[in-house]
Amino acid sequence: MEGKYRIMIGGTIILTIIGAILYQGAQSTVFFFTPNEVVAAPDQYVNRNVRIGGLVVPNSTRWDPDRFRLDFAITEDFRTFIPVVHYGVKPDMYREGQGVVVEGMLDEHGKFQASTLLVKHSEDYSAQNHAGDDKKQLYKSVVR
Amino acid sequence: MLNNLGYLSLVAALAIAAYGIVAPHLGVRSNNWNLVRSAQFGTVAVFVLVLVASAVLLRAFIVSDFSVAFVWENSSTDMPLFYKISAFWGGMDGSLLFWELVLAGFSAFVAYFYRRTNREIIPYTVATLNVIQVFLLFLLVTWANPLAVTAGAPTEGRGLNPLLQHPAMAAHPPLLYLGYIGFSVPFAFAMASLIRGRLDNAWVVTTRRWTLFAWYSLTVGQMLGGQWAYEELGWGGYWGWDPVENAALMPWLTGTAFLHSIMLQEKRNMMKVWNVTLIIITFSLSILGTFIVRSGVLNSVHAFAQSEIGPAFLIFIAIVLTIAFALMFRRLRLLEARHTTDTLLSKESTFLLNNLLFMGMAFTVFLGTVFPLVAEAVRGTKLSIQAPFFNAIIGPLGIALLALLGVCTLIAWRYSSAGYLLRNFRLPVLLGLATAGALAAFGIRHPGALIVFGVAGFTGAVLLIDFGRTVVVRGRQLQIPLWTALGSTIMRNQQRFGGMVIHLGAVMLFIGLAGNYFNVEHNITLRPNKPVETEGYTLVYKGMQTKQQRNATLRGAEIEAYRNGELVEVLFPARSFYPTQPDPLTEVAIHRTFRHDLYLALASENDNGASVTLRVLINPLVVWAWAAFPLFTLGTVMAMFHRPRRLAEPALARNLGLSGS
Numbered sequence: 001m002e003g004k005y006r007i008m009i010g011g012t013i014i015l016t017i018i019g020a021i022l023y024q025g026a027q028s029t030v031f032f033f034t035p036n037e038v039v040a041a042p043d044q045y046v047n048r049n050v051r052i053g054g055l056v057v058p059n060s061t062r063w064d065p066d067r068f069r070l071d072f073a074i075t076e077d078f079r080t081f082i083p084v085v086h087y088g089v090k091p092d093m094y095r096e097g098q099g100v101v102v103e104g105m106l107d108e109h110g111k112f113q114a115s116t117l118l119v120k121h122s123e124d125y126s127a128q129n130h131a132g133d134d135k136k137q138l139y140k141s142v143v144r
Numbered sequence: 145m146l147n148n149l150g151y152l153s154l155v156a157a158l159a160i161a162a163y164g165i166v167a168p169h170l171g172v173r174s175n176n177w178n179l180v181r182s183a184q185f186g187t188v189a190v191f192v193l194v195l196v197a198s199a200v201l202l203r204a205f206i207v208s209d210f211s212v213a214f215v216w217e218n219s220s221t222d223m224p225l226f227y228k229i230s231a232f233w234g235g236m237d238g239s240l241l242f243w244e245l246v247l248a249g250f251s252a253f254v255a256y257f258y259r260r261t262n263r264e265i266i267p268y269t270v271a272t273l274n275v276i277q278v279f280l281l282f283l284l285v286t287w288a289n290p291l292a293v294t295a296g297a298p299t300e301g302r303g304l305n306p307l308l309q310h311p312a313m314a315a316h317p318p319l320l321y322l323g324y325i326g327f328s329v330p331f332a333f334a335m336a337s338l339i340r341g342r343l344d345n346a347w348v349v350t351t352r353r354w355t356l357f358a359w360y361s362l363t364v365g366q367m368l369g370g371q372w373a374y375e376e377l378g379w380g381g382y383w384g385w386d387p388v389e390n391a392a393l394m395p396w397l398t399g400t401a402f403l404h405s406i407m408l409q410e411k412r413n414m415m416k417v418w419n420v421t422l423i424i425i426t427f428s429l430s431i432l433g434t435f436i437v438r439s440g441v442l443n444s445v446h447a448f449a450q451s452e453i454g455p456a457f458l459i460f461i462a463i464v465l466t467i468a469f470a471l472m473f474r475r476l477r478l479l480e481a482r483h484t485t486d487t488l489l490s491k492e493s494t495f496l497l498n499n500l501l502f503m504g505m506a507f508t509v510f511l512g513t514v515f516p517l518v519a520e521a522v523r524g525t526k527l528s529i530q531a532p533f534f535n536a537i538i539g540p541l542g543i544a545l546l547a548l549l550g551v552c553t554l555i556a557w558r559y560s561s562a563g564y565l566l567r568n569f570r571l572p573v574l575l576g577l578a579t580a581g582a583l584a585a586f587g588i589r590h591p592g593a594l595i596v597f598g599v600a601g602f603t604g605a606v607l608l609i610d611f612g613r614t615v616v617v618r619g620r621q622l623q624i625p626l627w628t629a630l631g632s633t634i635m636r637n638q639q640r641f642g643g644m645v646i647h648l649g650a651v652m653l654f655i656g657l658a659g660n661y662f663n664v665e666h667n668i669t670l671r672p673n674k675p676v677e678t679e680g681y682t683l684v685y686k687g688m689q690t691k692q693q694r695n696a697t698l699r700g701a702e703i704e705a706y707r708n709g710e711l712v713e714v715l716f717p718a719r720s721f722y723p724t725q726p727d728p729l730t731e732v733a734i735h736r737t738f739r740h741d742l743y744l745a746l747a748s749e750n751d752n753g754a755s756v757t758l759r760v761l762i763n764p765l766v767v768w769a770w771a772a773f774p775l776f777t778l779g780t781v782m783a784m785f786h787r788p789r790r791l792a793e794p795a796l797a798r799n800l801g802l803s804g805s
Binding site: 009017 | 493497500504507508511512515525526527528530531532541667719727728730747748750755757759
C-alpha cells in the first residue's frame with residue numbers, strides 16, 4: 001500500500017521535472033546563425049530572438065559614451081553586412097576586425113537590436129598577425 | 145637529459161600499472177598471494193615513478209626551462225614563483241600529470257592501508273584503480289606528454305594566461321581534481337565488491353571518509369571558481385551556467401546524493417542499488433567533466449575530434465559505464481534490499497526523495513550542457529541554452545531540497561505519527577513563517593525571495609533547535625552546565641554536529657543566492673570631482689592612476705565612495721596589462737558589507753581620463769554565500785573525526801548485511 005504511494009509520488013516528481021525541462025528548454029534555447037543566413041532570408045528572423053556571430057566591420061563603429069550606444073556592422077565574408085545597435089558599456093576587448101556574438105532581434109528596418117554583446121577572441125593567446133589569413137578561416141577560428 | 149628521464153618514468157609507470165590490472169585477478173584465481181602482493185607493491189612503484197616525472201616538470205617550471213614545450217606554453221620568466229608553480233596544472237598535459245600523481249598516491253595508500261580490513265576485495269580495488277591509471281598514463285605517454293620538447297630553443301615563454309594568475313584560480317583545478325580523484329576510491333571499492341560478489345556494507349563504511357573528503361574538495365573548488373569569476377571576469381556574478389561550470393557541478397550533485405545515501409546503507413542496509421548507481425554516475429561525470437573542460441569540445445564539436453584526446457575520453461567513459469553497469473546488473477539480486485521503506489512519512493523516505501531531487505538537478509544540468517553539443521554534432525546547428533532554463537528548474541528544486549533538509553532532520557526513522565509531526569514541526573514552521581512575514585513587513589516583496597528566506601528560517605530553526613534540544617537534555621541528565629553539555633555533546637556526536645554545521649552553511653549559501661533576486665546595475669560616466677549619487681552611495685572620481693604590480697601594469701580610476709556623508713572606502717576599479725598578452729584584464733573594486741557588495745568595474749576611460757565610465761552594481765548578500773565556506777570546513781573536519789562505534793557481534797553482523805535478519 002505504502003509502496004504504491006511512493007511510486008506515485010516519485011513518478012509524479014520525475015514527470016514534473018521532465019515536463020519542466022522540455023518546456024523551459026523550448027523557451028530558453030537560442031539558435032545561432034551566420035550573417036549570410038540572416039541576410040538571405042531576413043523575414044524569417046524579424047522579431048525572433050537569435051544569436052549571430054560575425055566579424056566587426058572596420059570603420060563601422062560609432063560609440064556614444066553618454067547614451068551608452070554602440071553602432072557597428074558585422075559580416076561573415078565582407079560582402080554582406082548587418083547593422084547592429086547595442087545599448088550598454090562597450091566591452092573591453094571589442095575591436096574592429098575581431099569576432100563578436102550578438103544576441104537579440106532583427107527589427108523591421110533590418111537593424112539588429114542586440115540585447116547581449118559577447119566579444120570572442122582566439123583561444124590562442126599569442127599576439128599573432130592575422131593579415132595574411134584567409135578571411136573565412138579567420139571567421140571560423142574566432143567565432144565557431 | 146633530465147626531461148627524458150621523466151618521460152621514461154611515465155612509460156615504466158604505465159607498464160607496471162598495466163601489470164597491476166592483471167596480476168591481482170590472476171593472483172586471486174590461482175590463490176597465489178605473492179602475485180597479489182606484487183601488484184600492491186606495484187602501486188607504490190608507480191607512485192614513485194610518477195613523482196619523479198612530476199618533480200622533473202616542476203623543476204622545469206621553477207628554473208624556466210623552455211626546452212619543455214608545456215613550460216614554454218604556460219610560463220614566462222617574469223611571473224611570480226607562485227604562478228610558475230601553479231602553471232603546472234594550467235594546461236591539459238600538466239593537469240593530467242597532476243591527476244595521475246594524486247591518483248597514484250591514493251592508490252598506493254589504499255593498497256597498503258586497507259589490505260587487512262578488506263582482504264577479500266582489496267585485490268580488485270587495486271586492479272580497478274590501476275585501470276584508471278593506465279588510461280591516464282597512456283594519454284600522458286602518447287598525446288598529452290607534458291615533457292615533450294619545444295621546437296627551437298626559446299629563451300622566453302608565452303606566459304600563463306593572466307586570467308589564471310589569481311590565487312583562487314591557482315587553487316581551483318587541484319581542488320576539483322582532488323574531488324574527482326577522491327571519488328575514484330569508493331568507485332574502485334564498489335567495483336571490487338561487485339566483481340567479488342561481496343555485497344555487504346564494508347565498501348561503504350571503509351570509503352566514507354574518502355567520500356566526505358572528495359565532496360569537500362569539489363565544494364570548495366567550485367566556490368573558489370565562483371569567487372574568481374566574481375572578481376576576475378567582471379560581469380558581476382559568480383555563477384553563469386557556463387558549460388565549464390556545469391561540468392564540475394554535475395558530479396558534485398550526484399556526489400552529494402551519494403554522500404547522504406550511503407548513510408542509509410550504513411544504518412539500515414538500504415539503497416544499495418542506488419548507491420552503486422550513484423557512485424558509477426559520479427565517477428563517470430567527473431571524467432566527463434574533465435573531458436568537457438579540456439578537450440576543446442566547447443569551441444566546436446568538430447574541433448575536439450581533431451585531437452585524439454577527446455575521443456579517448458569518450459571511449460573511456462563508454463567502457464566504464466558499460467562494464468560497471470553490467471557488473472551491477474549481474475549482482476542485482478544480491479544488492480536488492482531485504483527491508484523496504486516502511487512508511488511514507490519517515491526519514492528513509494526523505495533520503496529517497498533527496499536522491500530523486502539531486503538526480504533531477506544533475507539530469508537537468510546534464511541536458512542543458514550536453515544537448516547543444518549533441519545538436520551541433522548531429523545537425524550542425526549551433527544553439528545555446530540560456531541561464532533562464534537552468535534557473536527555472538534548478539531554483540525550485542533547490543528550494544525543495546532546502547525544505548527537505550529541515551524535514552529530514554526532524555522526522556523519525558521508520559514511522560512518524562501525526563502527533564509527532566505536529567509537536568516537532570510546529571515551532572520551526574512558525575519561525576519560518578515569521579521570518580518571511582517580518583521581511584515582508586520590512587518591504588521585501590519578491591515572492592521567490594520570501595519563499596527562500598522563509599524556508600531558510602524553517603530549516604535553520606530545525607537544525608539549531610534539534611541540536612540545542614540534545615544539549616539541554618544532556619545537561620539536565622548529567623547535571624552539568626550548558627556550556628559543558630555543549631562541548632560534551634559535540635565530542636560524542638561528531639558526525640551529527642559536523643553535519644549540522646555543514647547544513648547551516650548550506651542555509652547561508654541559499655540566503656546568499658537569494659540576494660541575486662535584488663541585484664541592481666547602472667552604467668555611470670563620471671567626470672573629475674563631480675559627485676554622482678547612486679543607490680545610497682555618492683561616488684567621486686578623482687582621476688586615473690597607473691600602478692605597477694609585479695608582472696602587470698594596472699591602470700584604473702580612483703573613486704571615493706561616500707555613504708551618509710562619510711567616506712566609506714577609496715576604490716580602484718582598473719584594468720591590468722600583461723606584457724605577454726594583447727588584451728587587458730578587468731580588476732573590479734568591491735566594497736563589501738553584510739547587506740551587499742558595492743561592485744565597480746571600469747568600462748572605459750574616455751579622452752585620456754577626462755571622464756570615466758563605470759559599471760556600478762549593488763549585489764546584496766554576497767558575503768552570506770561566502771560565509772558558507774568556513775562552516776563547510778568546520779563541519780567537514782568534525783565529521784571526519786567520527787568513528788563508527790564498535791558494535792556488539794550480532795549488531796555488527798546485521799549492519800554488515802551478513803547472514804540472518
